[in-house]
Amino acid sequence: MKEFKIGMNAKLDMLKFKNLGEEREKEIEKSASTSVKDSSLTNTLAGILHPKGIKVQVFHIVKETEDTKSFYLKPVKLESMPPFLAGQYVTLAVTIDGRTYKRPYSISSSPNSLEMYRITVKKEKNGIVSTYLFHECEVGSTFNLLGPFGHFTYQPLRDSKDVVFLAGGSGITPFMAFLQNQKFLEKIHSLTLFYGAKSEFDLIFKKEIDEICSKNKKIKVIYVLSEQKRSDYAYGFIDEEKILQVGVENKSFFVSGPIKMYFSLNEIFKKLDIPNKFIRHEIFREIPEDLVEQNFQLTIKMNDKTLTIPCNGKETLLQSMEKGRVKTLAHCTVGECGFCRSKLLSGEVKTEDSCVHEADKEAHYIHPCVTYPLSDVTIEVPIK
Amino acid sequence: MENKEYDVIVIGSGNAGLVSALTLQKKGKKVLLLEKGRVVGGLASSFIRGRFEFDTSLHQLCEFGTKEDSDAVYDLFSRLEIVDKISVEALPETFAVYTLEHKEKYVMPVGKDAFLLKMEEYVPGSTKSMEEFFSLCEETKAALSYLNESKGHPETEVLMEKYPHFMVVAPYSIEKVLKKIDMPLKAQEILCSYWSYLGSPASKLSFIHYASMVYSYITKGPVIFKKSSHAISLLLSEEFVKNGGTLKCLTGVKEILTQNNEVIGVVTDSNEKFLTRHILANLSPNVVYGQLIQNDFVPDKAKSLTNLRNFGARGVSVYLGLNKTMKELGLENSTYFVYHSLDSDREFKRMHDIFSGNLAATLKNTSPDTSSLVLTNLIFGDAFDKLVTKENYFEIKEKLAESLVSSFEKVTGVNIHDAIEEIEVATPVTFARYTGHPEGVIYGYLATSHDNLLPRIMNEENEVFIKGLRFCGGFGSRLSGYSSTYINGEMEALKTLGEMENERV
Numbered sequence: 001m002k003e004f005k006i007g008m009n010a011k012l013d014m015l016k017f018k019n020l021g022e023e024r025e026k027e028i029e030k031s032a033s034t035s036v037k038d039s040s041l042t043n044t045l046a047g048i049l050h051p052k053g054i055k056v057q058v059f060h061i062v063k064e065t066e067d068t069k070s071f072y073l074k075p076v077k078l079e080s081m082p083p084f085l086a087g088q089y090v091t092l093a094v095t096i097d098g099r100t101y102k103r104p105y106s107i108s109s110s111p112n113s114l115e116m117y118r119i120t121v122k123k124e125k126n127g128i129v130s131t132y133l134f135h136e137c138e139v140g141s142t143f144n145l146l147g148p149f150g151h152f153t154y155q156p157l158r159d160s161k162d163v164v165f166l167a168g169g170s171g172i173t174p175f176m177a178f179l180q181n182q183k184f185l186e187k188i189h190s191l192t193l194f195y196g197a198k199s200e201f202d203l204i205f206k207k208e209i210d211e212i213c214s215k216n217k218k219i220k221v222i223y224v225l226s227e228q229k230r231s232d233y234a235y236g237f238i239d240e241e242k243i244l245q246v247g248v249e250n251k252s253f254f255v256s257g258p259i260k261m262y263f264s265l266n267e268i269f270k271k272l273d274i275p276n277k278f279i280r281h282e283i284f285r286e287i288p289e290d291l292v293e294q295n296f297q298l299t300i301k302m303n304d305k306t307l308t309i310p311c312n313g314k315e316t317l318l319q320s321m322e323k324g325r326v327k328t329l330a331h332c333t334v335g336e337c338g339f340c341r342s343k344l345l346s347g348e349v350k351t352e353d354s355c356v357h358e359a360d361k362e363a364h365y366i367h368p369c370v371t372y373p374l375s376d377v378t379i380e381v382p383i384k
Numbered sequence: 385m386e387n388k389e390y391d392v393i394v395i396g397s398g399n400a401g402l403v404s405a406l407t408l409q410k411k412g413k414k415v416l417l418l419e420k421g422r423v424v425g426g427l428a429s430s431f432i433r434g435r436f437e438f439d440t441s442l443h444q445l446c447e448f449g450t451k452e453d454s455d456a457v458y459d460l461f462s463r464l465e466i467v468d469k470i471s472v473e474a475l476p477e478t479f480a481v482y483t484l485e486h487k488e489k490y491v492m493p494v495g496k497d498a499f500l501l502k503m504e505e506y507v508p509g510s511t512k513s514m515e516e517f518f519s520l521c522e523e524t525k526a527a528l529s530y531l532n533e534s535k536g537h538p539e540t541e542v543l544m545e546k547y548p549h550f551m552v553v554a555p556y557s558i559e560k561v562l563k564k565i566d567m568p569l570k571a572q573e574i575l576c577s578y579w580s581y582l583g584s585p586a587s588k589l590s591f592i593h594y595a596s597m598v599y600s601y602i603t604k605g606p607v608i609f610k611k612s613s614h615a616i617s618l619l620l621s622e623e624f625v626k627n628g629g630t631l632k633c634l635t636g637v638k639e640i641l642t643q644n645n646e647v648i649g650v651v652t653d654s655n656e657k658f659l660t661r662h663i664l665a666n667l668s669p670n671v672v673y674g675q676l677i678q679n680d681f682v683p684d685k686a687k688s689l690t691n692l693r694n695f696g697a698r699g700v701s702v703y704l705g706l707n708k709t710m711k712e713l714g715l716e717n718s719t720y721f722v723y724h725s726l727d728s729d730r731e732f733k734r735m736h737d738i739f740s741g742n743l744a745a746t747l748k749n750t751s752p753d754t755s756s757l758v759l760t761n762l763i764f765g766d767a768f769d770k771l772v773t774k775e776n777y778f779e780i781k782e783k784l785a786e787s788l789v790s791s792f793e794k795v796t797g798v799n800i801h802d803a804i805e806e807i808e809v810a811t812p813v814t815f816a817r818y819t820g821h822p823e824g825v826i827y828g829y830l831a832t833s834h835d836n837l838l839p840r841i842m843n844e845e846n847e848v849f850i851k852g853l854r855f856c857g858g859f860g861s862r863l864s865g866y867s868s869t870y871i872n873g874e875m876e877a878l879k880t881l882g883e884m885e886n887e888r889v
Contacts, residue, residue: 006556006564016555021842024834031692033684038674040823041769046816048774083774158804277805355432359615382633
């Protein structure tokens with residue numbers, strides 16, 4: 001029988017096998033014992049693009065309308081703000097009376113000018129944070145900023161080159177980043193912006209928008225006023241008729257505005273048979289209608305600590321935690337990002353779980369930012 | 385500062401970290417598992433976009449099998465008493481491989497006989513050498529389990545008598561052995577299509593390593609997790625906690641403390657100190673020796689070995705949620721390899737460019753009317769670092785996604801673009817962000833000559849440079865990949881257990 005061998009002969013092959021370890025030893029001996037490299041440019045870039053938190057200072061404030069203000073934020077330590085994609089948001093951590101609240105705001109400045117970010121805040125009725133920012137925040141105030149985050153972005157592989165933006169009220173903010181982004185405008189064929197507001201005085205950034213449109217023939221803007229009739233503006237809401245006028249065939253729709261607008265537009269999209277791929281939503285929180293004002297206890301386990309705070313059937317667990325001065329990891333506050341992911345140990349809740357992983361649902365994980373208590377509740381929160 | 389003592393501290397909750405922590409906890413040890421991220425699992429995770437949940441990294445799980453015909457990972461999960469909670473889906477074929485240059489297409493089935501027949505159909509006259517290959521695989525598998533049982537001290541006589549062929553082929557590359565058994569070149573190339581899963585060309589990959597993996601894929605068939613890798617990681621971590629283990633997420637390790645070249649504890653990034661004499665590090669030796677232990681306390685030989693090693697592949701993954709089913713798309717395979725040619729040396733070289741267009745794809749139906757397609761392109765060397773800046777990062781990301789989707793469309797003739805409902809792209813920057821691996825490496829160290837499977841296993845015990853500090857996971861002795869890291873997690877746990885028992889004596 002022929003000898004089975006790979007090299008000169010089987011014996012040498014076996015010897016070679018036995019020597020594999022020794023050969024490795026020899027290589028090690030030849031190698032330098034200088035200090036070990038633990039990172040590269042890629043790691044540095046990861047740190048620049050995804051910083052753990054940025055300290056920013058307000059250096060300019062503009063009152064845009066009766067109830068909106070823009071805040072211009074510059075980094076305190078960093079040379080520039082992290083690059084972002086038009087449509088992304090940051091989370092602002094605002095401390096009021098010793099309680100820290102986190103709120104997401106779309107970046108309304110251009111992705112090309114990273115010396116600062118601009119965010120635009122609408123004063124909400126009973127809004128703790130927006131009221132504070134509107135009335136108390138001054139030039140020189142500093143905040144901790146998280147992000148940028150978010151997927152409300154233009155993806156050339158997925159989205160049509162013919163784009164329709166549907167903005168309602170302060171929902172215009174993410175679109176301002178798109179409108180100022182030359183790279184995005186180069187990629188598309190046409191852009192129609194529907195911008196709905198109560199009256200002409202509620203149109204934020206109108207001057208800026210008109211100026212951008214006058215310079216770029218691809219962009220068409222249609223202002224829609226719901227409480228004011230004027231011959232040069234459309235009247236009513238952004239509805240089926242108005243959308244059909246610009247055509248829907250093979251167009252990508254980006255929606256950012258109040259929740260009522262999402263619902264009415266979704267009905268229209270459904271009726272017009274527009275595929276999911278062509279509908280993009282800015283993040284939003286759906287507030288259930290059947291919430292009951294009732295007081296409960298929320299028990300929070302964090303590593304070795306346990307504490308109990310009051311909570312209410314009309315407030316999310318996250319809101320109760322903010323009020324109860326519990327540090328949270330929350331970023332988006334609308335159920336999407338998963339940063340506040342916590343395990344429900346006991347109690348009944350009403351929750352929104354479209355962004356909870358399948359396995360997490362089965363293991364009773366919830367996102368406290370979109371969870372309302374229906375009884376006393378105990379949760380385990382991943383925080384130090 | 386809190387002073388707490390544990391029998392073992394596991395740093396990192398990737399596959400190997402989770403399995404080792406659970407293994408040790410079940411053996412009655414007091415284990416602390418530290419994870420710097422929010423969630424356990426490392427790369428074995430998932431994420432949600434729209435109505436899709438994407439698996440972060442799993443393409444095919446090897447060495448699983450079935451209850452009746454189980455393989456190593458199935459047996460491991462049985463020992464951990466979790467196998468009943470894991471449901472897998474068997475994939476219909478091993479792979480479909482396409483070439484861009486000559487428009488070749490080969491689809492290889494599961495099952496030894498079916499694989500052999502198909503190969504004969506594609507490459508007439510290949511059967512004899514394929515049979516010889518399978519018999520070498522069987523001997524290799526048996527020999528490797530003997531090597532494991534002997535804990536690195538095999539008896540030469542036993543090896544000579546029972547595994548003579550194994551000893552002959554063991555020092556050589558898969559390419560060299562296939563040539564020697566006169567396998568027709570085309571059959572060699574088709575058989576070696578999996579090379580990119582292991583991250584080295586056929587001329588560099590050890591026969592033992594490649595053969596044991598491909599043999600399992602062919603005979604037992606590849607599987608994927610029905611839910612997600614995240615589900616498995618979560619299950620492992622919950623079992624660990626149920627068994628009394630302490631898991632701390634959002635807790636990175638800042639320093640590993642040593643004294644007289646022995647492990648004594650760790651300091652976390654929030655300055656908590658935990659004492660232990662045994663650490664299992666589920667992360668790269670580069671980070672451990674370069675960052676976590678003070679340079680003066682790192683033995684020279686540890687530095688020399690780490691400096692000697694080359695990083696394996698980095699990757700770009702494009703995750704696509706499609707609004708059509710596989711049938712509607714007209715695609716029936718679940719695993720695709722797309723290369724310019726089947727010459728792995730050439731392709732390995734080509735993949736030092738980030739826009740090679742070569743890829744591995746995983747396709748599955750995700751609901752009655754959708755499917756998900758994940759395209760992964762490996763990158764070798766430092767091309768990514770050289771090209772990418774913070775200014776061009778987003779543009780490059782878009783271009784990479786575009787190039788992979790068009791590659792896939794080109795070879796399959798199927799329009800993917802129009803079906804894309806969700807898209808996400810992960811680059812080495814993304815992997816660096818979540819894992820902290822240097823260069824965002826996903827494959828550990830490059831499997832080549834002195835750093836192939838056998839030399840790693842043979843020398844492992846000599847390479848415990850600091851007493852009580854062992855490595856597990858993709859940078860460890862069994863190299864990267866799901867099955868390897870699960871199995872390695874248990875192996876290293878048992879070795880740590882052995883050390884503890886020796887100390888007691």
